[in-house]
Amino acid sequence: MTPVIQDALVWAPTGGMLAAGALALHYRKKAAQYRTRAGVLQDQAAEAGLRAAEAERGIAVRDEEAQYLAETRLPDLVYALQFGPVGADSTTGTAGGLRHRRLADTVTGKAYLSVLEQVGAVAERASEHAEGAARSAVQAVTRSVQALVYEQQSAITHLLDTQHDEKFLELIQPIDHAASQLARRLQILGVLTGMWPGRQRDDAPLLETVRGGVSRIRDYHRVRVPKESAHYVAGRYVEPVVLAVAELLDNAARHSAPSTPVEVSFLEAHHGISIEIHDAGPGLRAEARDEAGRRLSGEEPIRLTELRTPPSFGHLGVGALAAQYGFRASVDEEHSVHGGVRAVLHIPRALLAAPPGESDTARTRAQGTAAGQDPAPAPRTDADPAPEEAADDAASPEYPVGEDGLPLRRRAPGARQDRSRQTAEPPSPEAGQALAAFVRGTEAARNTTD
Structure with a gap:
């Protein structure tokens, strides 16, 4: 064996081992x-x-x-x-x-917000459209029915003026009263839609204004009003005050027992005069009192499409009138004399008017003062009695009475006639019955204790 072969045989196992190790390291x-x-x-x-x-x-x-x-x-x-x-x-x-x-x-949150805004805008436009349509419809119906009611009242007034039968007058009176209540409800409904109350009056005594409100409610016989008041309401505000008083009186009467009275009193204050209405009802719950205060304030907008069922117009109408004409209305229980509810209608002095005599006298004095001289006395007209006739009237205050019990017509001013001479022809019995019925009705309306 040669040396080369021997070296190869010796190195062969060593190289294989080295190769295997390298391969293992690689793997x-x-x-x-x-x-x-x-x-x-x-x-x-x-x-x-x-x-x-x-x-x-x-x-x-x-x-x-x-x-x-x-x-x-x-x-x-x-x-x-x-x-x-x-x-x-x-x-x-x-x-x-x-x-x-x-x-x-996120995009999702902003998209949802956009959806809400769009839905809100669409709903608001639909609500405004529905409110406008409702107001137009109510105004149209109110105007048409008001015209018929006014025709009915004119016909009733003609009957009352031309007929003198006592039984007939007794039968027609409830019809006239019902027509006045219907007219009041139509007026309040029109006020809620922005309509004018519809009547222009002259300056009127406060007491007669309140009595006008009393005459427009169903339970007028339960209302007790004061016997006198020296205040006058300016003509522009007479009808609004009448409507407001009627609604407050009607509310007080409907929410108290039929056997209890509804009392009206006047309270003069520094800035005006207050009409107080006291009932003997059960009072108001806290939430009802708060709602009544909001409605009477007239500050919240009135939306016909948002009224509850059945709708209630009284306090809303009073609030609308108060906001439009400048008086104030409120309710409370603390100051009610009967333990029920006290409604107060405060009329500022700007809404009051001077009594006719005082205003004429003040105007005459102002003119005389401006001219630098005392005002001259008013000239005596034919209707004023002569001095000697005035003395005769003062000496004999009794009025002559005819056979039918009615007062006889007095002599014309300035004419001399025999006081012992009787009238040529006494009034007819029918006229006396009609006048007697009118007097009894007037006394019944003015009686505050019955």
Whole structure:
């Protein structure tokens, strides 16, 4: 064997071992790389799983928010537009109304806010359109029915002026009273829609203004009014005050027992005069008293489409009149003399007028003062009695009475005639019966104790 072959035989196992070791080292490095890559892939898979779970939660959140929008926020918004805010943030359409606040700055949250704003705008326009249509319809019906009622009242007045039968007058009086109540309700309904009350009057005594309100309610016989008052109401405000007093009296009478009175009193203050109406009813609950105060203030807008069922017009009409003409109305229980409710209608002095005699005297004095001389006495007219006739009247205050019990006509001013001479022809018995019926009706209306 040669030396070369021997060296090859010796080195062959050693080289194989070296080659095997190098190969093992190579595969060990490869395995480490694969393990590292597998770890990275596992981490990526875990991260992808987390992102998938987060996406699923986001989808669930958006689904819940969409369901909340459809089932809660939109119904609350519509309710708030119809009946006022309910106190929930969801009615405002802001981020505070979101069920999940983290969606506030997202595309979804902004989209939901846009939906609420659009729905609110559409509902508001629809509400305004419905309110305008309702007001137009009510005004049209009110005007047409008012014309018929005024015709009816004119016919009744003609009958009362031309007929003198006592039984006939007794039968026609309830019809006239019912017509006046119907006219009052139509006037209040028209006031709620922005219509003018419809009547212009001269300056009237405050007492007669209140009695005008008493005559327009069903239970007028239960109302007790003062016997006198020196105040006058300016003509522009007479009809509004009559309507307001009638509504407050009607409300007091309907909410108290039929056997109890409704008392009216006047309280003069520094800034005006107050008409107080006291009933003996059960009073008001706290929420009803607050609602009555809001309605009587006239500050809240009146929407016919938002009235409750059945609708109540009385306090709303008084509030509308108060806001338009400058007087104030309120209710309370603390100062009621019968433990019920006290309604107060305060009339400022700017709405009052001077009595006719005082205004004429003041005007004459002002003219005389401006001219630098004392005002001359008013010239005596033919209707004024002569001095000697005035003395005769003062000496004999009794009026001559005819055979039928009626006073006889006195002599004309300036004419001399025999006082012992009787009238040529006494009035007819029918005229006396009609006048007697009128006197009895007047006394019954003015009697405050019956």
